[in-house]
Amino acid sequence: MILFFEGTSKNLIAAGTSDKLPKKDIEKLIWLFGEATLITSEKIGGIFIGPRKExxxxxxxxxVEITQNMGINGIKRIEEFHVSGLKKPHFDPMLQSLYTGLDQTIFTIDKLPDPVIYIDNINEYNQKEGLALNNEEIAYLDKLSKSIGRKLTDSEVFGFSQVNSEHCRHKIFNGTFILSGKEKEATLFQMIKATTK
Incomplete structure (x- = not known):
């Protein structure tokens, strides 16, 4: 069950519950949401921007943790939705969705997980997906696949690529630097951490 509350700034707060809440808990939510108004309808018309349901x-x-500390049981999720007066509003599709009306299904996720894909050729997969793995990393993954006795999954190869990517910087910041033939005593991470000691 989802309860809707209208905030003083006309935003809507949706509280997903496992069961019907007693009146005293609803009063606590009204207080928590800044004296918001409980909307008795299970469906609300309009155009809203809110978090992706997934x-x-x-x-x-x-x-939700605050509601638990207040002694309210059964709250599963609470999200905020903003009313949009535009037919094509701007929002971040990585984080948000556009909703035409809000109802009892706004938190329902009915997408099944994609099937696991086992990678036959890591080098080809690297090229196809633009993972930017170098030859050394591909050789490492091939060796790993042989040592564990199975093909690596798409998720594993993507994860390895992400962790070792330039923007992640773990590899570089934890790496050994050799400048003019002389190995530096500390990694970049060690030098950064030394500033707080």
């Missing part, structure tokens, strides 16, 4: 926001995680 992604529980950090705000929701904190809000």
């Amino acid at each position: 992604m529980v926001t950090p705000w929701s995680t904190n809000a």
